[in-house]
Amino acid sequence: MIRAEVEVVVPFFDIDLLGIAWHGHYCKYLEIARCAMLDTIDYGYNTMRATGFVWPIVDLQLRYVRPARFEQRLRVTAELVEWEYRMKIKYRITDAATGELLVKAHTIQAAVDHASGEMCYASPDIFLKKLGIEVDAD
Numbered sequence: 001m002i003r004a005e006v007e008v009v010v011p012f013f014d015i016d017l018l019g020i021a022w023h024g025h026y027c028k029y030l031e032i033a034r035c036a037m038l039d040t041i042d043y044g045y046n047t048m049r050a051t052g053f054v055w056p057i058v059d060l061q062l063r064y065v066r067p068a069r070f071e072q073r074l075r076v077t078a079e080l081v082e083w084e085y086r087m088k089i090k091y092r093i094t095d096a097a098t099g100e101l102l103v104k105a106h107t108i109q110a111a112v113d114h115a116s117g118e119m120c121y122a123s124p125d126i127f128l129k130k131l132g133i134e135v136d137a138d
Contacts, residue, residue, distance in 0.1 A: 063103065082108075
């Protein structure tokens with residue numbers, strides 16, 4: 001299981017007039033956890049590009065359960081749940097102190113050949129190798 005957990009503190013510039021984190025900033029919190037998760041397999045964005053692939057997000061879903069507030073410590077967990085044809089990552093954002101669930105989310109990323117701009121219909125061999133999956137050498 002490829003998984004990472006990070007802590008984020010909601011900064012002043014992320015809150016709105018209601019004193020809660022503006023909904024769009026949760027994407028940033030997911031990104032921090034996703035980068036930490038990809039780093040665990042040495043497949044961060046610079047490595048992706050260097051190996052000839054980029055992975056744009058093609059789908060993003062968030063379910064807001066409770067708001068995050070100014071200076072609240074959040075625990076953001078990212079877990080890779082699909083990898084054969086796309087990269088699907090599930091997330092949970094919880095209060096770091098109590099474990100109370102604030103947000104559930106997922107992203108889907110598709111591999112794109114960086115040189116041609118063509119979408120790949122299967123995960124590139126280099127990604128599978130980073131996951132420890134044996135790839136047939138045809």
